[in-house]
Amino acid sequence: MDKETIKKQSLEVIEQVLPELDVENVDTSASITDDYDVNSVSIIKLLVGLEDKFDVSFEDSELALNKYASFDDVIDSVEKKMN
C-alpha cells in the first residue's frame, strides 16, 4: 500500500475516533496535543483503530502519547509496520 493511501485511510480512522476534528482541514504535521487535544486515552483508541484497519500491531510500549508529536508520526509508524 502506498503512503498516500495509508494516510487517507488513517485519516478515516482519525475521523472515527476523534469525530470532533474537521479531518478535511487537519494539519497532520501540527502538534496532536496542543492543536488537537489528543490525550493519553484517545491516542490508544486511535492506535487500536489503526491496528484493525491495517492489520498491524502496536507493542505495549508504543501506546504512549509522548511517542507521537503529530498525526504524521502516527501515520509513519503504521507505514513502517506495513512495509
Added chain:
Amino acid sequence: MANEKILDVTYPGITSWQWHATLFSILGNDENARKWIFSNYIQLRCYTINEIFTGDDMLFTDMMPGSSSLKECPYLISSLMTKEQVDSYCGNIIDFVIKTIDLNGYVYGVFDEAKILCNAEVDYKFPHELFIYGYNIEKEIFYVGDFTFGEHYTYSTVSFSDVERGYDVISAPEDHMFKDDYKGTRGLYVILKNNETTYYTLDIELIKRTLKEYLNCEDTKDHFRMMRNRFTDTTFGVDVYDKVIEQIEKQLGADEPDYDVRSLHLIYDHKVLMLERIKYLMANDYLPFSQAIVDEYTSVVENTQTARNLLVRISITEEIDRADRFAKYLSAAKETEIKVLSQVLEQLEQNA
C-alpha cells in the same frame, strides 16, 4: 464585581486524584512550592475501601500527603466552610463562589456530577470534588478543573445553575471530603495562595527518611498518629506494586471485568514526580549528576506508563488475555526502582 475573573492555574503535571490535580494546578509552577512538593510525595500507600459510587471493594492507592495536602501545604491557606456558613454569609452557592473568587480564593468541594453537571439521565448520584477557579457573569459560567468532563483532567466551564443544583442535592453523608473528619457536616474548602514568603526549604533529611521508609515498606503514617490512627491494613512503599498487581489480576479475572486504571495512573504519576525530583536534586547539587541514574529511572517511568496504557487498551478491546503482562512491567519497574533509589539514598547520605 467584575464581569469575569479567572484565577491563575497551570495544567498539573500530576493528575491522579482531584486533590493532587488541584494543588498542582494552583502551585505547580511556584519555585518555593516545588521545594515542599519535592520534600513530600515520596511515600506510596494503599488499602482497600468501599468504592463510594458502587460500594464494591476498591484498592485505594495514593501518595503521602494525600487529600490532606490542601490543608497541610504551607503555600496554601485553606478554610473549611460549612454549608450553613455559606448559606448564612451569602444566601446561595453562586454568590459565595463569585465573592470568594473576587477575594482570590479558589473553591473546592463535593458536587453531584452525574445527573446535574453532566446532564445525564441517571438515577444515581456521582458525588465528586469540583475545583472552581473563575467565573463569567454575562455567560453565567464557572471555570472548573475536573476529570468528569473528559477522558482525562480538563479545564472547562459549568453553568451557574448546574453548579447550584449539583451543590444542593449532596447530603452530609455523601460529602466524602467532609464526612471523615467533620461528621454530620458538609461544605467547601476556600483555598488562598500563600506563596509570597518562603516558608519551607528543601528538606533533605525528610527526603532521606521517607526514601528509606519507601524502600523498606515502613509505616510512614506512624509519624502522624497525633492526627490519625484509624487504619491498620495499609501497605506502604514498594510493596504497593505487588498489591496493585494482585488487584489488577483480581479485577480482570472477575466475571464482569473491571478496568479501574486509577492505581496504575497514580503509580505512573509517582514515578514522573520522582524523576523530576531526582533531576532537581542533581541540578541543585544535592546529588552528583549521573546520566545512568536518570536513564534507569526513566525506564521505571516508561514501564509504569506501559502498564497503565495496557489497561486502557484492554478496557477498549476487552483482550483480557493480555493481562499476564502487567506483572512483567510492574515487577521490572519495582526491581529497577529499588536499585536506583538505593543508589540515590546512598549518595544523599554521603553528601550529608
